[in-house]
Amino acid sequence: MSTTEVHPNGVDVTQLVRTVEAIKNDPSLAAFRFRASNTWLGGGRSRTSIDGFYGAGDEDSSRTTPFTLEGDEPPVLLGENTAPNAVEAILHALASCLAVGVAYNAAAQGIELRGLAFDLEGELDLHGFLGLSDDVRPGYSDIRVTCRVDSDAPAEKIDELCAYAQRTSPVLDILRNPVNVIVTRA
Template identity: 40%
Template sequence: MSNFLNGINVPALQGFVQSIKQDESKRHARFNVKTKWQHQTRSVATVSRYHLSGQDHLRYFQIAADEPLELLGGNTAPNPQELLMAALNACLSVGYAVNASVMGITIHSLEIETDGELDLRGFLGLDDNVNPGYDEVSFVVRIHTDAPTEKVEELHRVATKTSVNLANFSRAIRMVPKLEVISG
């Protein structure tokens, strides 16, 4: 029998979980993204490192963002709202795959579709009483598996309860802004 289910190395995952339980110094993860404006509404974010369980890890990814033509962009990449929803969907996908593997559930296919509507008056500063962000975001999880319905419902409860980005969407995060002005 393989140690892998849904592409997840279950014994390695269990070992990682055990190390977190046993060693306080391994409980934290820190992520960092640096974004540079390029032109018009386009920006490129760079991921170059993260900190996990007391160790720094190097990596390199670039993530472009742009607005569609109708919002004065160049339409060269997803816009920030689409990236936000993609981040939620990706986080939920990880949660479903990992938790299904631990629960012995084989996933044949998984799709998450997220939708939200903004009132542009808030974003454009036309009405101070209008939220510039979402008041509501909905998502649908479509999962194909042979597992019994009760087990899939339990998977759904666990995956949504432990999703970092679903928690970020659902609760206020204390933001700590700082402005550094470079003159000359």
């Protein structure tokens, strides 16, 4: 493989195929455990640190410094507006996951993308979050995603690509299906 090899959509398709084959040959390599630690900073602010993870049969040590994500609230929700709030971070996570799914699968199918963008909106009623109603859920009731793909591929191929990315998106699955979450106090 040449060091000048072109990677469609910035994706190393050769490595993608190797990863898929490795998991087919050893299904235990598919098990991953991601971790995060959060510290409250006062008011509506907090900071999450994301460092290593377990995956592909080993503890990952490729990150030289942890990633940090800040959270806050807008002033109308008593925050200082220094960072997105948690439900806005969910929109980011969903868009990021869908973007990876579309871009990687487009590359694997030989579809060149010139552009890929998502617009997201989530509907939330504070009655649930504030404990004012047991009939209103505290989280989003609806999320709308608009995907814009700039490519010469036929529209039906793009529709298939987007549908596949939705079927295989971990974050979309997390949002659409109940996840067992256990909260303990140390």
